[in-house]
Amino acid sequence: MEEFEFGMYSLGERIPDTQGYVKTVKERVEDILQMAKWADEAGLDVFGVGEHPQLDFVTSVH
Numbered sequence: 578m579e580e581f582e583f584g585m586y587s588l589g590e591r592i593p594d595t596q597g598y599v600k601t602v603k604e605r606v607e608d609i610l611q612m613a614k615w616a617d618e619a620g621l622d623v624f625g626v627g628e629h630p631q632l633d634f635v636t637s638v639h
Contacts, residue, residue, distance in 0.1 A: 582622035582623050583621055583622055583623070584616065584621045584622050584623025584624055584625065585612070585616055585621060585623075585624060585625075586623075586624065586625035586626065586627055587609050587612060587625075587626055587627070587636075588626075588627045588628075588629045588634055588636060589605055589606070589609055589626065589627075589629070589634050589635035589636040590605075590629075590633070590634050591605055591633050591634065591635060592633070602635050605635045606635055609626060609635070612624070
């Protein structure tokens with residue numbers, strides 16, 4: 578039987594919120610780090626950060 582892992586991930590998107598505010602790269606990276614801490618504290622097995630080719634993502638390869 579395969580082992581089941583539960584986790585979450587982020588692509589680091591920087592899209593406007595409902596008020597039109599777009600977080601800075603620094604704010605978004607801090608958000609991702611905080612989410613990783615919460616995931617660890619909650620006992621999740623995995624926290625992943627994906628790469629995206631667009632420049633409006635903090636995880637862009639460009």
